[in-house]
Amino acid sequence: MHVHHGQESQPGFLTQPQLNDHLLHRLHDLQTRFRHIPQPSIAELAEELQLPITQVEAVIDFYAFFHRQPRGQTDILFSNCTSCGDLALMQQLCDRLQVEPEQTRADGRISIGQASCIGMCDHGPSALVNGIPLTSITAELIEQMAALIESDTPVASWPENWFRVGNHIRKEGLLLSESFEPGSALKSMRGRNRDQLLEAITASGLKGRGGAGFSTGMKWQFCRDAESTTRYVVCNADEGEPGTFKDRILLNSHADEVFEGMTICGHIIGATQGYLYLRGEYRYLLDALNTTLQRRRDAGLLGANILGEGIDFDIAIVVGAGAYICGEESALIESMEQKPGIPRIRPPFPVTCGFRNQPTVVNNVETLAAAANIILRGHEWFETRGTWQSRGSKLLSVSGDCARPGIYEVAFGVTIEDILHDCGATDVQAVQVGGPSGSLVGPDKFSHCIAFEDIATGGSFMIFNHTRDLLDIIGKFTRFFAHESCGFCTPCRVGTTLLNNGMQKICSGHGTAHDVDELARTAALVSRRSHCGLGITAANPIRDGLKHFPQLFEARLLHQEMEPEFNLDASLAEARKLTRRDDAEAHL
Amino acid sequence: MSKVRVATTSLAGCFGCHMSFLDMDERIVGLLEHVEFSRSPINDIKHCEPCDIGLVEGALCNADNVHVLREFRENCKILIAVGACAINGGVPAMRNHFSLQECLEEAFLDEIGVDNPHIPNDVEIPLLLSKVHPLHEVVKVDYYLPGCPPPADAFVKILTDLLEGREPALPKNMLHYD
Numbered sequence: 093m094h095v096h097h098g099q100e101s102q103p104g105f106l107t108q109p110q111l112n113d114h115l116l117h118r119l120h121d122l123q124t125r126f127r128h129i130p131q132p133s134i135a136e137l138a139e140e141l142q143l144p145i146t147q148v149e150a151v152i153d154f155y156a157f158f159h160r161q162p163r164g165q166t167d168i169l170f171s172n173c174t175s176c177g178d179l180a181l182m183q184q185l186c187d188r189l190q191v192e193p194e195q196t197r198a199d200g201r202i203s204i205g206q207a208s209c210i211g212m213c214d215h216g217p218s219a220l221v222n223g224i225p226l227t228s229i230t231a232e233l234i235e236q237m238a239a240l241i242e243s244d245t246p247v248a249s250w251p252e253n254w255f256r257v258g259n260h261i262r263k264e265g266l267l268l269s270e271s272f273e274p275g276s277a278l279k280s281m282r283g284r285n286r287d288q289l290l291e292a293i294t295a296s297g298l299k300g301r302g303g304a305g306f307s308t309g310m311k312w313q314f315c316r317d318a319e320s321t322t323r324y325v326v327c328n329a330d331e332g333e334p335g336t337f338k339d340r341i342l343l344n345s346h347a348d349e350v351f352e353g354m355t356i357c358g359h360i361i362g363a364t365q366g367y368l369y370l371r372g373e374y375r376y377l378l379d380a381l382n383t384t385l386q387r388r389r390d391a392g393l394l395g396a397n398i399l400g401e402g403i404d405f406d407i408a409i410v411v412g413a414g415a416y417i418c419g420e421e422s423a424l425i426e427s428m429e430q431k432p433g434i435p436r437i438r439p440p441f442p443v444t445c446g447f448r449n450q451p452t453v454v455n456n457v458e459t460l461a462a463a464a465n466i467i468l469r470g471h472e473w474f475e476t477r478g479t480w481q482s483r484g485s486k487l488l489s490v491s492g493d494c495a496r497p498g499i500y501e502v503a504f505g506v507t508i509e510d511i512l513h514d515c516g517a518t519d520v521q522a523v524q525v526g527g528p529s530g531s532l533v534g535p536d537k538f539s540h541c542i543a544f545e546d547i548a549t550g551g552s553f554m555i556f557n558h559t560r561d562l563l564d565i566i567g568k569f570t571r572f573f574a575h576e577s578c579g580f581c582t583p584c585r586v587g588t589t590l591l592n593n594g595m596q597k598i599c600s601g602h603g604t605a606h607d608v609d610e611l612a613r614t615a616a617l618v619s620r621r622s623h624c625g626l627g628i629t630a631a632n633p634i635r636d637g638l639k640h641f642p643q644l645f646e647a648r649l650l651h652q653e654m655e656p657e658f659n660l661d662a663s664l665a666e667a668r669k670l671t672r673r674d675d676a677e678a679h680l
Numbered sequence: 681m682s683k684v685r686v687a688t689t690s691l692a693g694c695f696g697c698h699m700s701f702l703d704m705d706e707r708i709v710g711l712l713e714h715v716e717f718s719r720s721p722i723n724d725i726k727h728c729e730p731c732d733i734g735l736v737e738g739a740l741c742n743a744d745n746v747h748v749l750r751e752f753r754e755n756c757k758i759l760i761a762v763g764a765c766a767i768n769g770g771v772p773a774m775r776n777h778f779s780l781q782e783c784l785e786e787a788f789l790d791e792i793g794v795d796n797p798h799i800p801n802d803v804e805i806p807l808l809l810s811k812v813h814p815l816h817e818v819v820k821v822d823y824y825l826p827g828c829p830p831p832a833d834a835f836v837k838i839l840t841d842l843l844e845g846r847e848p849a850l851p852k853n854m855l856h857y858d
Contacts, residue, residue, distance in 0.1 A: 606820055663809045664743060666780045671699035671801035678807050680743055 111408050113143060115151055115430035119158050120372075120413065124223075127200075132489060145432065154432035154578075156414030157205065157223075157372050158337055162204035164196050166241055169220040172572075173209035175332045175491035175554050175563050178217035181229050182206070182415040188238040202241050203524060207355045208416055208572055209334035209448055210373045213491035213554070214260045214498045222247050224256050224376050249569040257376075259341050260498030263514060266477045266485040267346075267458075268501045274348040277468040278355060282401070290316070290360050293463055296471035298482040301458035302328065302419075303526055303550030305482075314443040316361040318451035323363035325354050326447060329373045330424055332416040333527035334572065335552030338487040339457040343370075343377050346461055347384045351407055353460030356467050357453055358405040366407040367447070369424050373416045377674065381409060405632070416576040421454040422446075434580045435624035458487055458551070478504035482543040490515045492555035500553075502542065509538045511553065519557045522641070527552035528569035529629035532636035555605050563644045566633045567595040573630035584627030587618035597657065606652050612638055683803050684843060685731040687718040687756060691745040692772040692812060693738025695721070696829045697763040701735070703832035704802070714843050718755075728755040733842060735825075739765040739772045740813045744806035753819040758842065761815045764828040764857065773812040780810050823848055 113119060118137055122129050129152050138145040152158045154630060168185070171177035186193055186204050195205040212218035213582035217225035224247070233254070236288040238249055281289060285629045294309025315323060327350060331339040342350060354366040371380065385407055388394040396404050410428050412418050418427045422436035424445050446452025455463075462484060466474050478484045482504035488511065491497045495516025501513065512520055524531045525542070526549035533547065535539070540546050556562060574592040597603045615638075622628050638645060660680040668678050690698060698721060702708070719728040728734070734756030740746055753759055764770035775783050789797045815821050824836055834854040841848040 505691050654820045656819075658811075658813070660746060660809075660818070663811065664807045667807040668809045670781060670784055671807065673803065673807065675800055675803050677743065677803055680746055 103134060109408060111417055112236045113141060114410060114455050115148065116155070116413055116427070118284045118374075119148075119152060123158055123163075125258055126162070126238070127165065127167070128159045130452055133158075133221060141430075143430065149299070151430065153413070154415065155372075158413060162196055164191075164201055166202050166247055169207035169210075169219050170189070170204070171208070171210045171212065172206045172568070173213060173219075173558075174568055175213035175335050175497075176211070176215065177206075178278075179206070181217055181231065181234055182219075184234045185238060186476055188234065189241060193307070193480075194615060197505070201244065202603075204272060207373070207414065208332065208576060209336075211331055211337040211340050212257065213335050213337055213489060215257065217403075220373065221250075221255075223372075223483075224255055225257055225371075225373070226394070226517045227257060230430050249557070255376075255508070257344075259345055261341065261501075262374075262490070262498040263500040265501030265503060266474070267462060268499075270465065272349050272465070272468075274279075274352070274388065275385070275391060275399070278393060278399055279351075279358065279465040281359065282469045286316075286362075288590070289342055289356065292467060292471050292564060293360070294476040296395070296466045297480075298459065298462055298466060298474065299482065300456055301462065301470050301486065301550070302456035303333075303530070303548055305544040305548055308455065308463060308614060311443055312361050312453055313457070314441075315451045315453045318444040320451050322448075323361050324447045324449045324450060324452040325357045325361070325363045325366035325430070326421075326424070326442075326452055327354055327366065327368045327457055327460055328419065328421060329374065329457050330369055330412055330419040331457070332419045333529060333550055333552050334569075335489060335491055335524065335527050335554040336488045336550060337491075338499055338551045338586055340377070340455050342487070343374065343381060347381055348388070349461040349509045350457050350607065351385065351388060351394070353455075353462070353464035355398065355403070355405045355459065356464060357455070359403050359673050361451075361453060363404070363453070365402045366405060367428060367520060368407060368409045369418070369428060370409055370411045378409065378411060378536065380480070385409075391524075415578075416572075417480065417578045417624075417626055420626065422440060423624070424454065425452065432578070434578050437623070438626070439539070444448055459531050465590045478643045479543050481542075481545045481546070485553055486542060486549070488549070488553045490553045490555070493517060493520070493557040494555050504543045505541050507539055507541055508533060508547070511542070512538065512555065517555045519559075520555055521558045521560060522562055524552070524554040524556070524558050524565075524569075524633075525549050528572055528633055529625070530632065532566070532633055532640065536640075543642070563599055563642060563648060565638045567599045569633040570595045573626065576627060581621075581623035581627065583618050583621035584623065584630065587622070587627065588630050590614050590619060591634060593657070595634065597655075598645060598648055601624060601648055602650065603645075604652055604655050604656050606654055608638070608645055608649065682755045683716040685729070686715050686720075686733045686734065686735065686839075687720050687731045687752060688720040688722065688735040689737070689748055689752065690721060691736065691738030691748060691766070691815075691830045692741035693763065693765045694771070695737070696789035697735075697737035697766075697827075698722070700832055701835045703709045705832075707832075707836055711839065715839070717839065719831055731756045732758065733839070734759045735762050736760065736766055736815060739769045740770050740809060740815065740818060742806040742808045746809075746818060749815060749819055754817055758822045759815075760823045760825055760838065761821045762832060763804075764826070766815050767824050767826055769812050769814050770828065773814075776811045780808055784808075809847050825850075826855065828858055830854075 132665035139150045191197040194205045212227050217229040263611045299305040300306040415433045418433040420435050421432035422641045427433040442452045474484045488500045570592050574588040575586045576590045615634045618631045718731050719725045728751050734752040761767050783798050787797050838848045
């Protein structure tokens with residue numbers, strides 16, 4: 093089927109939907125084959141897919157994984173996340189191979205660059221090698237990688253164990269401790285009508301696990317009640333928040349539950365087509381996920397007339413290409429529609445006007461897995477954990493300075509202290525709960541709870557001990573948002589860069605009290621005026637830092653009224669060289 | 681009561697903001713009852729004395745601009761960045777897309793019809809900064825008067841507010857960036 097070819101007829105049913113012709117997938121094929129998107133192929137592709145050339149070009153330029161200039165035969169992207177990144181290792185490899193970051197070596201063999209968090213935070217320093225995660229990188233491993241690259245060894249022949257990605261489930265709770273028979277939740281729907289099934293979800297009090305915490309039952313009901321003959325279910329697996337990797341584990345080991353949750357949602361709201369939007373960094377999971385989908389089709393759990401109950405539903409996978417913003421549901425829908433991931437103006441919300449302007453449910457991976465289990469086990473089962481306002485459990489992705497990073501499934505209401513104890517974290521300076529867009533929490537708040545009514549989180553839990561330079565971490569988070577801003581609205585596009593400049597100035601010891609005031613003012617403006625959640629939360633690390641750790645900023649400041657944003661004398665160096673002058677007037 | 685002393689200057693600008701300032705026409709007569717001018721292109725006074733208000737048009741493109749701006753900051757109690765160039769770099773900052781070498785080679789070496797091609801290096805000529813910068817990147821700016829140029833009414837409004845001891849605030853119709 094072709095996503096772009098307008099409305100498909102409903103519901104004369106399609107099985108095994110193939111999205112080979114999706115623009116993102118075609119561009120990925122070109123990028124893989126030619127190491128870049130060759131200029132002549134752009135018009136050809138636009139013609140073939142019946143898309144405007146400008147749209148194809150815009151998509152190429154928007155997504156980090158597509159390039160206009162050739163990347164190396166081996167293209168390595170080091171994560172710059174505070175938990176799964178170590179740019180010193182990147183520099184080591186660059187030095188060893190004599191290549192500048194983001195530039196392809198003259199022989200075309202290697203290019204090295206950075207990527208935002210690649211979701212390997214439980215594995216230490218990691219990188220994507222031709223799109224495949226390589227984990228637990230050490231200085232020694234870098235030397236071995238360099239040797240393989242210099243000897244022109246294809247990545248396929250590199251040691252397999254370098255690419256091993258473990259699950260690291262440290263604590264199983266309500267969801268993970270149950271074994272799940274594929275199809276069991278679907279079979280349990282027998283004898284219940286759609287209203288009763290929706291009621292089970294609503295009664296459970298399930299709230300969205302992406303972090304915003306909207307009632308899942310209400311979302312499904314709004315979508316079901318929206319005026320239309322076509323509806324869609326979308327699973328948001330664009331897990332891009334730095335420090336989050338729970339969806340990776342769910343998709344790796346609990347994909348049946350996720351797909352079953354989507355199928356149940358489709359049945360309840362009256363959708364026959366579902367999509368899983370998988371972040372490009374998790375492409376290595378794609379084959380296994382497609383195998384699971386096929387197995388489910390073969391078992392009658394997907395496709396036409398599921399379990400002989402007259403339910404038609406199938407699922408296709410769209411793979412992203414390196415854009416954090418696509419985790420925002422309306423940007424994700426734009427991306428599914430083969431466009432740059434620029435968030436839409438809301439309302440209308442996706443539940444009434446989503447994919448192809450049809451009512452669409454977009455749910456987090458974890459939400460859908462929980463929904464399948466609620467249908468199977470009843471809402472009473474779900475309510476045995478958590479607080480009244482935050483029922484059930486939450487998968488936390490714990491990373492950073494602790495003895496046992498990994499997945500901890502906790503009951504809502506657990507305190508930060510308890511989690512720190514469980515994962516063996518000592519000497520903790522701060523915890524970033526919910527990733528850079530969440531909250532930076534100091535020891536005075538460690539008695540607080542993980543819950544929608546206290547500290548909400550999409551699952552990221554990054555721990556920093558006292559050896560860390562917290563100001564530098566706030567600077568890194570701020571740079572992350574400046575990099576990931578989609579550029580659509582001015583407060584975010586310009587504001588995140590101003591915030592980044594301000595933070596880098598203060599971090600490098602050139603800031604004054606005046607700069608801190610400006611930073612606070614800009615932070616408030618960016619939060620208040622931005623178009624979508626990215627901009628609204630982009631200043632959170634700075635605002636939390638100023639609120640809870642003001643002494644860190646103060647200690648780094650110069651005690652003078654003003655310090656220029658740049659080195660004035662250095663700014664004249666180029667002119668001195670061009671004019672061969674070095675007199676007194678040639679300096680500032 | 682002594683008059684409020686005002687200084688004005690144009691750095692890397694086009695004097696358009698000054699022209700717009702003079703566009704207040706006869707209202708300048710009333711203004712002069714309360715205001716006297718120190719350094720300004722209007723009266724050709726070359727250096728700034730201690731002042732109450734400094735109005736600076738234009739961006740920073742060379743070393744001399746930096747010296748003048750510093751003189752203003754040191755002497756003016758209130759410094760106002762006037763116009764698009766002073767606030768954002770404006771038209772002069774369009775050269776920031778190129779290296780300084782490219783700019784100078786284009787102007788003094790490669791351009792058609794250049795006589796005696798060489799990059800000027802007389803010590804009297806201020807050296808260019810590698811990039812053009814807005815004022816607030818080098819000194820503390822107290823107020824911003826946006827526009828290219830700001831309308832004459834906006835000059836009158838911001839000065840009247842300051843003269844009458846109010847926090848300057850421009851109504852929406854005077855607050856524009858084009």
